[in-house]
Amino acid sequence: MNSAIFSLKKVSKVFPGVKALDGVDLHLYPGQVTALIGENGAGKSTLVKTMTGIYQPDGGEIIFNGKPVQFHSPHDSHALGITAIHQETVLFDDLTVAENIFLGNYPMKKGLMTKRFSIDWSAMEAKSQEILSSINAHMSPNQILRELSIGQKHMVGIARALSVDAKVVILDEPTAALSHHEIHELYELVNTLRDQGKAILFITHKFDEIFTLADRYTVFRDGCYVGEGFIKDTNEALLVEMMVARSIEATYPKKDVEIGETLLEVSSLCHTTEFADISFSLKKGEILGVYGLVGSGRTEVMQALFGTTDHVTGSVKMNGKEVIIHSPKEAIDNGIVYVPEERQKQGIVLELPIYQNVSLPQMERLAKHGQIDQEGEMALARQYCERLQVKASCWDEKVMNLSGGNQQKVVIAKWLATNPKVIILDEPTKGIDIGSKAAVHEFMSELVDSGLAVIMVSSELPEILGMSDRILVMNEGLIVGELSRTDATPEKVVSLATGGSVTC
Amino acid sequence: MDTTIKKSATPDSMFTSKLQGLLRWESFLVLIVFLVCVMNSYLSPYFLDPWNLSDATFNFTEKALIALPMAMLIIAKEIDISVAAIISLSSTLMGLVAQMGAPVYAVAFVGVLAGAACGLFNGVLVTRFKIPSIVVTIGTMSLFRGISYILLGDQVVRDYPDGFEFFGQGYVYWVFSFELVLFAFFALVFYWLLHRTTFGRYTYAIGNNPTASYYSGIKVDKHRLILFTLVGVMSGVASILLTSRLGSTRPSIAMGWELSIITMVVLGGVSILGGSGTIAGVVLAVILMGLVTFGMGLLNIPGIVMTIIVGVMLITVVSLPVLITMYKTSLKRKEAKAL
Numbered sequence: 001m002n003s004a005i006f007s008l009k010k011v012s013k014v015f016p017g018v019k020a021l022d023g024v025d026l027h028l029y030p031g032q033v034t035a036l037i038g039e040n041g042a043g044k045s046t047l048v049k050t051m052t053g054i055y056q057p058d059g060g061e062i063i064f065n066g067k068p069v070q071f072h073s074p075h076d077s078h079a080l081g082i083t084a085i086h087q088e089t090v091l092f093d094d095l096t097v098a099e100n101i102f103l104g105n106y107p108m109k110k111g112l113m114t115k116r117f118s119i120d121w122s123a124m125e126a127k128s129q130e131i132l133s134s135i136n137a138h139m140s141p142n143q144i145l146r147e148l149s150i151g152q153k154h155m156v157g158i159a160r161a162l163s164v165d166a167k168v169v170i171l172d173e174p175t176a177a178l179s180h181h182e183i184h185e186l187y188e189l190v191n192t193l194r195d196q197g198k199a200i201l202f203i204t205h206k207f208d209e210i211f212t213l214a215d216r217y218t219v220f221r222d223g224c225y226v227g228e229g230f231i232k233d234t235n236e237a238l239l240v241e242m243m244v245a246r247s248i249e250a251t252y253p254k255k256d257v258e259i260g261e262t263l264l265e266v267s268s269l270c271h272t273t274e275f276a277d278i279s280f281s282l283k284k285g286e287i288l289g290v291y292g293l294v295g296s297g298r299t300e301v302m303q304a305l306f307g308t309t310d311h312v313t314g315s316v317k318m319n320g321k322e323v324i325i326h327s328p329k330e331a332i333d334n335g336i337v338y339v340p341e342e343r344q345k346q347g348i349v350l351e352l353p354i355y356q357n358v359s360l361p362q363m364e365r366l367a368k369h370g371q372i373d374q375e376g377e378m379a380l381a382r383q384y385c386e387r388l389q390v391k392a393s394c395w396d397e398k399v400m401n402l403s404g405g406n407q408q409k410v411v412i413a414k415w416l417a418t419n420p421k422v423i424i425l426d427e428p429t430k431g432i433d434i435g436s437k438a439a440v441h442e443f444m445s446e447l448v449d450s451g452l453a454v455i456m457v458s459s460e461l462p463e464i465l466g467m468s469d470r471i472l473v474m475n476e477g478l479i480v481g482e483l484s485r486t487d488a489t490p491e492k493v494v495s496l497a498t499g500g501s502v503t504c
Numbered sequence: 505m506d507t508t509i510k511k512s513a514t515p516d517s518m519f520t521s522k523l524q525g526l527l528r529w530e531s532f533l534v535l536i537v538f539l540v541c542v543m544n545s546y547l548s549p550y551f552l553d554p555w556n557l558s559d560a561t562f563n564f565t566e567k568a569l570i571a572l573p574m575a576m577l578i579i580a581k582e583i584d585i586s587v588a589a590i591i592s593l594s595s596t597l598m599g600l601v602a603q604m605g606a607p608v609y610a611v612a613f614v615g616v617l618a619g620a621a622c623g624l625f626n627g628v629l630v631t632r633f634k635i636p637s638i639v640v641t642i643g644t645m646s647l648f649r650g651i652s653y654i655l656l657g658d659q660v661v662r663d664y665p666d667g668f669e670f671f672g673q674g675y676v677y678w679v680f681s682f683e684l685v686l687f688a689f690f691a692l693v694f695y696w697l698l699h700r701t702t703f704g705r706y707t708y709a710i711g712n713n714p715t716a717s718y719y720s721g722i723k724v725d726k727h728r729l730i731l732f733t734l735v736g737v738m739s740g741v742a743s744i745l746l747t748s749r750l751g752s753t754r755p756s757i758a759m760g761w762e763l764s765i766i767t768m769v770v771l772g773g774v775s776i777l778g779g780s781g782t783i784a785g786v787v788l789a790v791i792l793m794g795l796v797t798f799g800m801g802l803l804n805i806p807g808i809v810m811t812i813i814v815g816v817m818l819i820t821v822v823s824l825p826v827l828i829t830m831y832k833t834s835l836k837r838k839e840a841k842a843l
Contacts, residue, residue, distance in 0.1 A: 308719065329721040338719070346719045351712040351779055360709055360720045363702040370701045414720070 003066075005030050005199050006051075006082070006168050011060030013046055020046040023060065024225040026218055028168055028199040033190060035214035035231070036203045037243055043223040044203050048172050051201075052084045053077040081167035085157045085174055091145055098128035098141035101160045131159045135189050150294065151182030158189060169193055170201045175209060179293035179459065180494060187213060206460075207236050219243055252466030253438070255445040259469065260284030262320075263453045264336070264422050266305070269314035274300040275477035278314070282422060282453045287444060289468025290457045291493055297477035298457050299341060302424050306338040307331045318421070332361055335421035339411050339428060341457070343404075347411040350400035354392055355381035357399055358414045384413035389439060405436025412443070423447065424455045429463060441467060461490050473497050529773035533788035536821065537795065544799035551802060558679035560798035562672075562749065564768075565683040566742040567761055568790040571768040572694040573734045575786045578769055579698075580711045580731055581778030584626060586641040587739045588761035589648035594618040594743035596652040599661030599753035608667045615747070616740040622648055623736015630732065631725040637732075645762070652755040661753040672749025683745050690738070695783040707731070711778035767818055768793055 004027035013021040021043045028034050038044050049055045051062070053071030061068050064080055071077045091100050102124050109118040128141035137155040145153060154174055161169055171190070175183045190213055193200055202214060210217065211231060218228040219242040226242050262281050269278040275297035282288050292298040304312045307325040316323055318334050325331045331338070340346035348357055358381040359366055366376045381395050388409040392402060399410055408428065415423060425444070429437040444467060448454055458464050464471060471488050473481040473496040481496040544551040551557075570587050577584055597618045598611050606614070622644070629640040674682045698704035706727050709717040718724045747753055772789035774781025796817065800810050 306719075327721075327723070328719050329723060332721045340719060345713070346715050349709050349713040349716050352709060356705065356709075360705075360717070360722070363705055367702045370703060371696075372700060372702060372705060 004028060004063075005065060007061075007063040008047075008051070009061045009063065011047075011050060011057045011062065013043075013050055013055055014058045020223050021050065021057070022223045024220060024223070025228075026201075026225075027228070028201055029216070030167070030199045031194055031197045032215040033194055033200045033202050033213050034216045034218060035210045036201055036218050036220065037210065037239060038220035042220040042243075044220060045172070046223075047220070048084055048086070048170055048203070051077065051168075051170060052082060078164065081165055082170070083161035083164060083166040083168070084170035084172060085154070085161055086172050091153055091156060091160075093144075093146040095145060096141065097132070097139055097143050097145060097148075097156055097159075098124050100145055100156050101128050101131065101141075101163050103160070105164060127163070128159070131162050135159060135162070135192065136185070149182075151178045151185070154178065154182070154186065155189075162193075166198060168199045168201070170203070172203045174202075175204065175206065179295070181293065181498065183209075207239070210239070211236070252462070253442045253445055254287075254467055255449060257285040257445070257448045259286050260451070263318065265317040265320075267315050267317075269301065269304060269312060269316070271297075271300065271304065271309065271313075271477075272311050274309070275304075275474075278479060280472055280479065280482075282455060284451055284453055285448045286469045287448055287454045287456055287467055289464040289471040290455060290474060291459070291461070291464045291471060292457075292474035292497055294459065295476075296474040296497070298474045299426055300477075301474070302338060302426055302455065302457055305331065305336060305424065332418055332420075335419075336424065337361075337415035337418060337420040337422070338424045339408075339415060339426060341426040341430060343408055343411060343430075348399050348407060348414075350407075351398060353396040353398055354385060354390065354402075354410055355395045357410055358384060358417055361414060361418050380417050381413070384417045385410065387416070388413045388443060403432075403436075405432035405439070408432055408436065408440065412440070416447075420452065422453045422455065424457070426457045427459065428456060429458075429460070461493060464488075464493065465490065530782065530784050530788060532824075533772070533785060533792060537788060537792050540792065540795045540799065544795060544802070547799065548802040551799065554679045556802075557798075558681060558684070560794055560801075561681065561684045561687075563797055564790055564794040565681075565687045566746045566749075567765050567768065568687050568787075569690055569742045569745070570735065570738050570761075570765050571772075571786055571790060572690055572783065573731070573738045574765055575769045575772065575774050575781055575783060576694070576698055576704075576707050577731045577735055578711075578766075578774050578776065579778055579781050580707045580728065581714065582630065582637040582728060582731065583766070584623075584637065584641045584732060584735045585762045585766070586622070586626060586645040586648055587735060587765060588758045589645045589652075590619050590622040590736055590739040591743040591746060591758040591761065592652045592755055593622060593648040594740045595747045595753045595757050596655050596661075596755060598744070598747055599664075600655065602664045602668070603661060606665070608665050611665065611668060612671070612744050615744040616737055619736045619738070619740020619743060620733055621736070623733040623739070624729070626736070627729040627732030631728050649755065656753070656755050662751060664748070664751065668748050669751060670748070672745045672747070672751075683749075686741075686745070691783065691787050698783050703727075703730075708779065711780075764793070764814075767814070771818055771821060 006028040008024060008026040010023040010025065011021055012019065012023050024043065024047065026036070026047070036044055036047070046055065050057050053074045053076050056072065062071065063069070069080065092103070095103070107120045107123045107127065108115045109120045125141045132139060132141065132155075135155065135158060137152070137159065139148065139152055139155070145156065148156070174186060178186060190200060190202065202209070204210060214231050216228065216230055217234065217239065219226040219239065221243060260283055263284050264282040266281070267279045270276045278301050280288070290298050290302075300309055303309045305316065305325070307327045307330055316325060318336070323334045325334060325336070328338070344350060349360070355377050359377040363372070366373050366380070378395060385392070385395065390402070390406050390409045390413065392406065399407055402410065428440050428444075432440070441463075444454055444456065456464070456467060465488055468488075469485050471483045471493060472479055473483070473493055475497055483492060574584065574587065594615045598615045601614050602611050626637070626640055626644055629635055629644075630637045671682060676682055676685045698707060706717065706722050709720070709722065710724055710727060714724055746758060750757070768789050769781070769786055770776055771793065772781065772786035774786065793814065796814065797810060800813065805813070
C-alpha cells in the first residue's frame with residue numbers, strides 16, 4: 001500500500017464557545033476513495049473548510065506529499081491541487097459552462113499586453129470541451145449555466161475541479177440534490193477520477209453510496225475522530241454504531257395502523273407546464289409515498305395542493321366536500337399542511353426563536369384582540385417541541401442555532417400545532433443526520449396512528465419502501481404507477497420512475 | 505457544532521437572554537444621548553433651559569412621526585423614500601382646500617387622506633406589480649412632488665383657517681407642545697403595534713423570510729400594503745404639523761427629509777436589510793439626533809457643517825458595535841489559542 005498524499009494530524013479548530021474539530025486525523029491516498037462519515041454537526045463541513053484554506057486550524061498539522069504545509073487562503077490549497085466540490089455548488093448562473101470551468105484561471109492570449117488583458121476564448125472552449133468529454137458530460141461549453149439541471153451543474157463543478165490538475169478532490173455531499181440517474185453518472189465519474197490516481201474524499205449521509213464507492217472510511221463524531229479502516233472490513237451496522245455510539249436496529253419503524261375512510265380526493269389536477277391529470281385519494285391513517293426523479297413534478301403537485309402554485313385546474317375534495325385552495329392560508333384552514341423540501345427557505349424563519357416559529361401559522365387564534373399571548377405561544381411550543389423531542393437550550397433560542405434535524409422537527413411541530421388532517425412531507429429527511437431521521441420516521445408512524453393522513457415525497461428509495469402504505473410513482477408530470485406496500489420492489493419503482501428508458 | 509445545545513435537553517429558561525440581547529444597542533444609545541447632554545450643557549449655558557429644549561423638539565418631531573412606521577417598513581424588508589414628497593403633495597392639497605375656505609378639521613382630514621392615498625399607491629405598485637420598493641418610491645418621489653409643482657407653481661399658500669396653527673405651534677401643557685405629545689403618543693402606539701401584536705410579529709417574520717412567512721399562511725402582500733399605507737398616513741400627519749408650524753405651503757416643503765428619516769431609523773438599530781430593530785431604538789435615535797442638532801445650533805455651527813457632523817456620527821455610531829465585536833472575537837481567539 002502506498003502512502004497518504006494528504007494527511008491531517010491532530011487538527012483542531014475552535015470557534016467561540018465550540019470546539020468544532022478536536023484533534024482529528026484524516027488520510028487520503030492516491031487512487032482511493034475515502035468516505036468521511038458522521039452525523040450533522042460532526043465537523044465535516046469545518047474539516048472541508050480547513051482543508052481548502054477557508055479556515056486556518058488552531059492546532060495540529062496538515063501534511064501534503066510528506067511536507068507540512070500551511071494554507072493562509074483558499075488560493076494556497078488550490079495551488080497545491082486540492083479542490084472541493086461543495087454541497088451547494090458555487091457557480092455563476094449567467095456565465096457559460098466554459099467561463100465557469102476556468103473562472104479565475106482563464107487561459108490568456110500570448111503577447112506582452114494581451115497576456116494580461118485578453119482571454120483566449122477559443123483555447124478556453126477547446127479545453128473545456130476536452131474536459132467535458134473526458135467525464136462524459138453532454139453539454140456545450142457555450143451553454144449558459146442557468147439552462148442546465150442541478151446534476152449537470154455538478155458536472156461543471158467537477159470539470160472545474162479537473163481543469164487545474166487536481167491531486168485531491170473533495171466531494172461534499174454531491175448527491176444530495178441529484179436524481180437517481182444523475183447519481184449513477186456521478187459514480188462513474190468518481191471511478192474515473194480514482195483510476196486517474198486522484199485522492200478522493202467523499203462526504204455523504206447515504207450508506208449505499210459508501211459501500212458502492214469508497215475504499216476506506218473515516219468516522220467523526222461531535223468534532224472528534226472515532227476511527228477509520230477499509231470498507232471491505234466493515235458493515236452498515238458497525239458504521240452506524242461508530243457514528244452515533246449506539247445501535248439502531250429498525251430504521252423504518254412502520255406500524256400497522258387501521259386505515260379509515262377517504263379524507264382527501266384529488267381529481268384531474270392539471271398545470272400548464274408542470275403536471276397533468278393528477279388523480280389520487282388519501283385515507284385516514286395512511287402514509288402515501290410519492291416517488292419520482294427530480295423534475296418529475298412531484299413537488300409542484302404538492303405545492304399546488306398547498307396553494308402556492310398558480311394556474312392549476314382540477315378539483316380537490318376534503319371529506320367529500322370540494323375545497324378551493326389558492327393560498328397557504330386556505331390550505332391550512334382546510335387542514336392541509338406542507339413541510340417543504342427547501343426547509344430553510346420555505347419552512348422556517350431562521351432568525352426568529354423556536355417558539356415564534358411554532359406559533360406563526362396560528363398567531364391570530366392565539367392572540368386576543370390582536371395582542372400576542374406570549375404564555376400561550378410558549379405553552380404551544382413547549383407541548384409540540386417536547387412531543388417531537390427538539391433539542392435546544394431554551395425555546396427562545398433562534399432556529400438558526402439548531403442542527404438541520406432539529407430545524408426540521410421545529411417545522412413539523414409548527415404544523416402539528418395547527419391540528420391538520422393531512423400533512424405533506426416533502427423530502428422530510430433530506431440532509432438530516434441518522435438519529436433525527438429515525439426520529440422523523442418514528443414520528444410519521446405516530447401521526448397516522450393518531451388519525452392523520454400523511455403524504456411523503458421522497459427520492460430515497462429505502463425510505464419510500466420502508467414507510468409507505470401505498471406508493472405513487474411520477475414521471476414527467478404524470479402519475480405512471482400505483483403500487484401497494486406488498487407489491488412494491490425497488491426495481492419496479494425505479495423502472496416506473498425512469499419510464500423504462502434512460503432519460504435525463 | 506451543536507454540542508453546547510445538546511447538553512440541556514428540556515429547555516425552559518425564558519426571556520432573560522433575550523432581554524440582554526435586545527437592550528444592548530438601546531443602552532448604547534442611551535449612553536451616547538447622556539454624553540451629548542453633558543457635552544451640550546458644558547458647552548452652552550442655554551442648553552438646559554426647558555423652553556429651549558422644548559423649542560428644540562420642533563426640529564425632529566415631524567420627521568420622527570414618520571420614522572416610526574418607516575422602522576416597521578424597513579424591518580419588513582421594504583423602504584419608502586417618497587415620504588418627503590408625500591408631505592409636499594399632502595400639504596399642497598391641504599392648501600388648495602384651505603383656499604376654498606374649508607374648516608380646520610376638513611383641511612386636516614384632507615392631509616391624512618392624501619397621505620394614505622399616496623402610501624396605498626406605493627403599496628399597490630410594490631405588491632401587485634412586484635416592483636422593488638426602492639424603485640417604486642424613487643419614481644413616486646418625483647411623481648408626488650411633480651404634481652405639487654403643477655398644482656401650485658410658484659404660488660405660496662398662506663390662507664389657512666384660524667385654529668389650524670395649533671397643530672404645529674400649540675402647547676398642550678407648560679413646555680409640552682402638541683407635536684411632542686403627539687409623537688409620544690404615537691411612539692407608544694407603534695411600540696405596542698410592533699412588539700405586542702400579531703401584526704408586529706408578522707412584520708419581523710416577513711422581514712426575515714418572506715417565503716417561509718407566506719408558506720406559514722401569512723398574507724404577505726396584504727401586510728406590505730398596510731405598512732405602506734401606514735407610512736403614507738403618518739406622512740400625512742407630519743405634513744399637517746409641518747404646514748401648520750410654517751403657516752404656509754410651497755411645493756419644495758420638506759425637501760430632502762427622506763434621508764434624515766431613514767438616518768433616524770438606521771441609527772436606532774434597525775437593520776437596513778430588514779428583520780430586526782426596535783421602536784425604543786428609533787425613539788432614542790430621534791432624541792439623539794435632536795440633541796446633537798440643537799447643541800450645534802446653540803454653538804452657531806453653520807447648517808452645512810451640521811450635515812457633515814450628522815453623517816460622520818451616523819457612520820461612527822453604526823460601525824462602533826461592529827468594531828467592538830471584532831475586537832472581542834480577536835481576544836477570544838487569542839484565549840482559545842492559549843488554551
